[in-house]
Amino acid sequence: MENRRSQAGVPLSYRDCIRIHTLAYDALWSYRKIASTVNHTSPSTAHKVAHGLTSAPKTKRGRQEFLSSEERKHLVAVATKSAENRHKPLWEIALLRNIKASDDTLRKAFAEKGFHCRVACKKPFLD
Numbered sequence: 001m002e003n004r005r006s007q008a009g010v011p012l013s014y015r016d017c018i019r020i021h022t023l024a025y026d027a028l029w030s031y032r033k034i035a036s037t038v039n040h041t042s043p044s045t046a047h048k049v050a051h052g053l054t055s056a057p058k059t060k061r062g063r064q065e066f067l068s069s070e071e072r073k074h075l076v077a078v079a080t081k082s083a084e085n086r087h088k089p090l091w092e093i094a095l096l097r098n099i100k101a102s103d104d105t106l107r108k109a110f111a112e113k114g115f116h117c118r119v120a121c122k123k124p125f126l127d
Helices: 014-025 031-037 043-052 069-079 090-096 103-112
Strands: none
Touching: 014 031, 014 043, 031 043, 069 090, 069 103, 090 103
16 A cells, blocks of 8 residues: 555555545545544545555556466476477477467577576586
8 A cells, every 4th residue: 555645744654544444434424524534634635545445456467478387387397307308499399288389489488487498518527
């Protein structure tokens, strides 16, 4: 919950917010009456606090993910299962799980789980 301010510029306490909410919905007071009673708030502040506590949760914006986190986890598990699978291209690993996706989508999905298609560096011999 964001901090609401009274007319004096002082942030309202959690207790004041609960009191405003209770007076608005349980006692059915007007916002003017609430404003004159609670810490000299304005009617608009009382309205914002009363409706702010009951607002619906915000939905996620933007494009939905093509692959869920479970599918990504399974793809990485299949890719790291054996040495043979580690050498397969990403699209073949996706076909093993019956997933049809573009190369870019698969590369991003693997990268999010920390799997980057790189050839391992040669380690020098310790003498």
